[in-house]
Amino acid sequence: MLAVASHRSHNSLVMVASMTLTAVVGLVLVACSSSTTPDSASNASVRASPSASALASAPPTPTAPAFDRTLLSLDDPNSLWVISNKHRPLNPVDFAPTDLSMPVGVPNEFTQPLREAAARAVETMYTDAVAQGVNFGIISAYRDYGTQVSLYSRYVARDGQEAADTYSARPGHSEHQTGLAVDFDDGGACYLNACFESTAAGQWLAANAADYGFVLRYPNGQDAITGFTYEPWHFRYVGVGAAQALRDSGTLTLEQFFGLEPAPGYL
Numbered sequence: 001m002l003a004v005a006s007h008r009s010h011n012s013l014v015m016v017a018s019m020t021l022t023a024v025v026g027l028v029l030v031a032c033s034s035s036t037t038p039d040s041a042s043n044a045s046v047r048a049s050p051s052a053s054a055l056a057s058a059p060p061t062p063t064a065p066a067f068d069r070t071l072l073s074l075d076d077p078n079s080l081w082v083i084s085n086k087h088r089p090l091n092p093v094d095f096a097p098t099d100l101s102m103p104v105g106v107p108n109e110f111t112q113p114l115r116e117a118a119a120r121a122v123e124t125m126y127t128d129a130v131a132q133g134v135n136f137g138i139i140s141a142y143r144d145y146g147t148q149v150s151l152y153s154r155y156v157a158r159d160g161q162e163a164a165d166t167y168s169a170r171p172g173h174s175e176h177q178t179g180l181a182v183d184f185d186d187g188g189a190c191y192l193n194a195c196f197e198s199t200a201a202g203q204w205l206a207a208n209a210a211d212y213g214f215v216l217r218y219p220n221g222q223d224a225i226t227g228f229t230y231e232p233w234h235f236r237y238v239g240v241g242a243a244q245a246l247r248d249s250g251t252l253t254l255e256q257f258f259g260l261e262p263a264p265g266y267l
């Protein structure tokens with residue numbers, strides 16, 4: 001978690017720096033508005049060199065460019081932002097993606113594919129992690145409707161439905177059925193266990209996954225919103241823009257990020 005915090009503050013610094021830069025560029029653009037329209041920010045700063053007093057007299061009002069959270073559908077199961085939770089079954093309930101692709105060069109316990117964009121992102125993320133001395137593999141990725149039916153039934157038979165519902169999604173409600181969710185493991189003693197958070201792999205993923213488009217989907221203590229207990233191994237692909245925006249916003253869940261109602265249990 002420390003790694004997350006320091007990464008977050010690093011990003012905040014970067015954001016502040018870029019916001020300041022934006023403000024300065026904005027001032028430059030205002031200052032040279034009577035000249036020809038600049039074709040780029042860098043050209044603008046070359047052409048106009050406002051005096052220090054001009055910069056000092058105009059109070060900067062930096063506004064971070066807001067990430068457009070309405071860009072993609074949250075309902076269409078083909079959307080990279082589709083939100084599947086206990087209030088939001090996939091529609092159709094037996095949805096299957098059409099662009100499944102096997103990640104290449106990544107250990108993959110059950111040889112399960114992901115949607116194209118997520119598969120390529122996992123490959124890059126894995127390569128970068130290994131280069132930094134961190135190793136992990138895929139436990140589970142895309143699971144089709146039929147697989148979820150048998151998995152969930154098995155858990156209900158073993159633990160009862162109430163218990164099963166806290167850790168296994170009902171068929172049609174599983175993120176794994178979207179082809180955008182992936183469970184990771186490092187081959188150690190924390191296989192599908194909360195202690196995965198303190199492994200090198202768990203720490204690295206928590207800190208860096210957003211830069212590859214993945215978010216930690218079921219954070220610690222957010223059961224009342226996501227409907228699931230803490231799963232430090234389960235990551236969801238939403239694309240780099242959304243994943244970084246969620247991380248930088250300080251928001252923990254996709255439900256909050258997209259303004260959806262909490263989904264603690266099935267309706």
Ligand SMILES: [Zn+2]
Pocket residue numbers: 140176181182183234235
């Ligand atoms: Zn999972």
